[in-house]
Amino acid sequence: xxxxxSSSPCVDREEIEKIAELARIRxxxxxxDEVASRITRILGMFDTLQAADTEGVAPMANPLDATQAxxxxxxxxxxxxxxxxxxxxxxxxxxxxxxKVIE
Amino acid sequence: xxxxxxxxLARALRDKQFSSLELTEHLLRRIGQLDGQLNxxxxxxxxxxxxxxxxxxxxxxxxxxxxxxxxxxxxxxIFCTRGVRTSCGSRMLDNFVPPYDATVVRQLSDAGTVSLxxxxxDEFAMGSSNENSYYGPVKNxxxxxxxxxxxxxxxxxxxxxxxVPAATGTDTGGSIRQPAAFCGITGLKxxxxxxxxxxxxxxxxSLDQGGPMARSAEDCALLLNAMAGHDPxxxxxxxxxxxxxxxxxxxxxxGLRIGLPKEYFGEGLNAATGECxxxxxxELESQGATLVEVELPNSQLTxxxxxxxxxxxxxxxxSRYDGVRYGHRCADPxxxxxxxxxxxxxxxxxxxxxxxxxxxxxxxxxxxxxYYKKAQQARRLIRDxxxxxxxxxxIIAGPTTPGPAFGIGEKTADPVAMYLxxxxxxxxxxxxxxxxxxxxxxVDGKPVGLxxxxxxxxxxxxxxxxxxxxxxxxxxxRTPELAGGTA
Numbered sequence: 001x002x003x004x005x006s007s008s009p010c011v012d013r014e015e016i017e018k019i020a021e022l023a024r025i026r027x028x029x030x031x032x033d034e035v036a037s038r039i040t041r042i043l044g045m046f047d048t049l050q051a052a053d054t055e056g057v058a059p060m061a062n063p064l065d066a067t068q069a070x071x072x073x074x075x076x077x078x079x080x081x082x083x084x085x086x087x088x089x090x091x092x093x094x095x096x097x098x099x100k101v102i103e
Numbered sequence: 104x105x106x107x108x109x110x111x112l113a114r115a116l117r118d119k120q121f122s123s124l125e126l127t128e129h130l131l132r133r134i135g136q137l138d139g140q141l142n143x144x145x146x147x148x149x150x151x152x153x154x155x156x157x158x159x160x161x162x163x164x165x166x167x168x169x170x171x172x173x174x175x176x177x178x179x180x181i182f183c184t185r186g187v188r189t190s191c192g193s194r195m196l197d198n199f200v201p202p203y204d205a206t207v208v209r210q211l212s213d214a215g216t217v218s219l220x221x222x223x224x225d226e227f228a229m230g231s232s233n234e235n236s237y238y239g240p241v242k243n244x245x246x247x248x249x250x251x252x253x254x255x256x257x258x259x260x261x262x263x264x265x266x267v268p269a270a271t272g273t274d275t276g277g278s279i280r281q282p283a284a285f286c287g288i289t290g291l292k293x294x295x296x297x298x299x300x301x302x303x304x305x306x307x308x309s310l311d312q313g314g315p316m317a318r319s320a321e322d323c324a325l326l327l328n329a330m331a332g333h334d335p336x337x338x339x340x341x342x343x344x345x346x347x348x349x350x351x352x353x354x355x356x357x358g359l360r361i362g363l364p365k366e367y368f369g370e371g372l373n374a375a376t377g378e379c380x381x382x383x384x385x386e387l388e389s390q391g392a393t394l395v396e397v398e399l400p401n402s403q404l405t406x407x408x409x410x411x412x413x414x415x416x417x418x419x420x421x422s423r424y425d426g427v428r429y430g431h432r433c434a435d436p437x438x439x440x441x442x443x444x445x446x447x448x449x450x451x452x453x454x455x456x457x458x459x460x461x462x463x464x465x466x467x468x469x470x471x472x473x474y475y476k477k478a479q480q481a482r483r484l485i486r487d488x489x490x491x492x493x494x495x496x497x498i499i500a501g502p503t504t505p506g507p508a509f510g511i512g513e514k515t516a517d518p519v520a521m522y523l524x525x526x527x528x529x530x531x532x533x534x535x536x537x538x539x540x541x542x543x544x545x546v547d548g549k550p551v552g553l554x555x556x557x558x559x560x561x562x563x564x565x566x567x568x569x570x571x572x573x574x575x576x577x578x579x580x581r582t583p584e585l586a587g588g589t590a
Contacts, residue, residue: 011464016460019460019463019464019467020460022463022467023418023422023447023459023463024422024425024443024444024447025444025447025448025451025459025460026444026445026447026448027448027456028448035456035457035460038457038518039457039460039461039464041517041518041519042410042457042461042518042519042522043461043464045406045407045410045519045522046407046410046411046474047407048403048404049404049407049408049411049477049478049481050473050477052401052404052477052484054477054480054481054484057480057481057483057484058480058483059476059479059480059482059483060479060480060482060483060486061309062295062309062535063295063309063486063533063534063535063536064295064341064559066296066339066341068338069338069339071335076335080202083202084202084428084429086202087199087200087201087202087429088428088429089426089427089429089430090432096427096428098427098436098439098442099436099437099438099439099441099442100438101438101439
């Protein structure tokens with residue numbers, strides 16, 4: 001695990017394809033070089049941050065330091081499955097259809 | 104009618120000077136005549152608007168009218184509207200018709216407002232120029248060669264052009280304040296958690312906040328009164344009581360301490376913009392405020408911190424668009440992987456893809472500590488800088504943007520040049536503070552915005568200061584000239 005990358009990261013075509021696969025976004029082969037160069041330019045902005053002293057600072061996820069609100073575990077909503085499935089691209093008998101997953 | 108503020112229109116409606124139906128018909132006609140030049144609306148809901156106007160007129164006739172009854176508004180197309188397409192500016196949601204209303208939409212409808220439709224925006228609220236919309240760019244009503252700002256560019260342009268007196272917006276890094284500044288209107292981003300996010304399509308959930316955009320601070324106060332409040336369906340919405348935001352508008356500014364961050368007045372600020380801001384500050388000083396220089400020493404960390412945290416949150420939020428449950432789905436998927444990857448390739452535009460990729464990178468194994476965790480630590484430093492300032496000042500003021508509106512196409516080639524446009528607004532979202540943009544002059548015919556930043560939940564003070572400023576200035580009443588509109 002690299003804790004502090006030493007200098008501006010440079011993502012190449014191969015790395016962009018790896019990230020795109022993680023994000024489940026297809027990138028056309030003739031576009032990956034351009035995407036890689038733009039992403040590299042964006043990652044270059046992060047140098048100032050790498051140089052900042054954040055030793056001992058607690059990470060902040062919520063600007064008010066709020067924690068997750070809890071409520072009683074009771075049903076508050078009605079079942080509107082038909083409404084929600086009416087806008088789905090493909091459904092059958094109340095089920096969402098996707099290409100065959102198990103051979 | 105279209106030159107009037109929400110407050111003036113509401114009064115005229117109650118005084119029966121005209122009906123909500125007449126007002127609504129007038130504005131729908133203006134949209135039909137003028138919006139071809141601007142592209143500020145994605146969807147105009149004529150019939151629903153006329154129905155709502157008739158209902159409002161009944162309420163007005165029977166004495167059941169509230170402060171907003173019969174007033175036309177528009178919603179940024181990020182807010183879910185039951186039965187009305189909610190595209191979020193994206194091909195991905197071009198066919199999405201939500202089965203429910205966003206809480207903000209319901210609140211404003213319950214308050215009797217009449218929605219005229221859904222306004223254009225940068226795709227998934229990612230952008231500072233409205234050039235990232237699947238539905239084409241919005242033109243700035245002051246000069247059609249200029250951008251209106253973003254991401255709430257359609258709402259800002261529609262209000263500035265007198266197509267609608269007020270509109271909703273959302274602000275993740277400046278998306279209410281920057282377009283308000285570029286179009287010469289007033290916009291308020293409330294404290295994080297003040298307004299419900301339910302039904303507001305998520306971009307970066309720890310930064311997103313909805314708010315009002317209108318001509319005046321008084322109008323923003325009237326709208327915020329209807330929009331603010333706890334929502335049991337949004338676990339991050341606050342349980343704090345909602346004050347009457349109109350109650351303190353007239354409060355004198357004697358003794359008000361205004362902090363001026365020296366980092367907001369240095370290199371990078373357009374000189375003529377800076378002069379407008381200085382003149383506005385002098386005006387506040389002449390009303391009894393004291394100007395105090397303050398420091399935000401971690402300001403240089405703002406842009407990298409934001410552009411790690413927001414894309415990281417976006418990459419997880421936008422993983423829901425999979426072509427299975429709603430929205431775009433690619434044709435003839437070969438297998439599940441092909442369904443996901445091709446649906447997302449086709450459905451998302453370039454900037455959205457870039458931010459998802461940057462966010463995925465920042466969250467991926469081996470980089471998480473160096474990027475995401477580091478950014479969350481820097482976020483605390485940035486917020487604590489503001490809290491330290493607020494020990495000695497009541498509000499903070501400065502420019503909303505480094506300069507006035509730029510040209511369409513001017514910054515699209517370089518994503519980083521575009522990101523730098525948000526240098527004064529991003530930190531407010533990272534710190535969760537309320538922020539406003541208030542019209543404060545013109546540079547070469549282009550509007551300039553004064554930014555006011557308040558303490559958590561101190562929206563009332565910002566509205567008060569902006570309102571007092573607008574009592575003695577008329578920048579917010581200036582309107583652009585558009586060819587072809589009926590009077």
